[in-house]
Amino acid sequence: MDRIDAMQAFVAVADLEGFAPAARKLGLSPSAVTRLIAALEERLGARLLQRTTRQVTLTDAGSRYLERARRILADIGEAEDAVGGERTRPEGRLVISAPMGFGRLHVGPVVSTYLTRYPDVGVDLRLSDRVINLVEDGVDLAVRIGHLPDSTLVARHVGEMRRIVVASPGYLKARGEPKRPADISGHDTIQFGPMSAALDWRFVENDREIRVASAPRFATNSSDAAIRHAEQDGGLTRVMAYQAAESLKAGRLKVVLRAFELPAMPIHIVYPTSRLLSAKVRTFIDLVTEISDWHFG
Secondary structure: OOHHHHHHHHHHHHHHOOHHHHHHHHOOOHHHHHHHHHHHHHHHOOOOEEEOOOOEEEOHHHHHHHHHHHHHHHHHHHHHHHHHOOOOOOOEEEEEEEOHHHHHHHHHHHHHHHHHHOOOEEEEEEEOOOOOOOOOOOOOEEEEEOOOOOOOEEEEEEEEEOEEEEEOHHHHHHHOOOOOHHHHHHOOEEEEOOOOOOOOEEEEEOOEEEEEOOOOOEEEOOHHHHHHHHHOOOOEEEEEHHHHHHHHHHOOOEEEOHHHOOOOEEEEEEEEOOOOOOHHHHHHHHHHHHHOOEEEO
16 A cells, blocks of 8 residues: 555545546556555554445544644645755645634735735634644644743744734723823723733833733624724723734724833734745745734834
């Protein structure tokens, strides 16, 4: 058994949910695909596919093996590109991870343009605020906001992000604009973040970091809910700049305490050092820098 051929057959069957369509894609007979899968399962000592007369589904072992098989096949393809000259147009499947809100508002539109520009590439966009292991989860690249720990990842700086305090013009007219962080104690506040997070708001004053206690009238883990309540004269809220960008542009919110903001956090696209920089990853990064402005200062 050629293990690479068997992996390709397994991935095709999993993607197309059937032996016959996988055989057509690979230019093989259904019986040949069946033999490859059977040999692979025998070698691994585990059943990868559950077969019925109506459908083919992955077993738990098959689901785990599928991501690794995809990664191995991608590595082989990139190694061949490195020897024979990288393809001028990317192809295959690009798996991207991004934070939930930022991915929805800013990464998703780039993906749409990317799919139009590169018709030979498919994209899986996985949105989660959990930091994942790119290699173990079969991810080609990730968008990350914040300072990166030392790691084996290659990082490309593509922007920066600030946390800002905002309020509606109507609220500020009625209650006055805070001039220093300590003034927050005299205002209604809206807390956005994990419900288990500390309620302190952090600022820089006189070249040192300070924390100001917040006693929110409204607390939520939804940036949309926090911003909407602030727009309705609900008080001050502290959010990421990109989350309030549309409201600020429309004049529904105004930034306050700008002189006391913490330094901006970097936005990076990261990918594993163990991977050659494939055409898929390279062209996606190039597209981000070409059509996006991720400098939320």
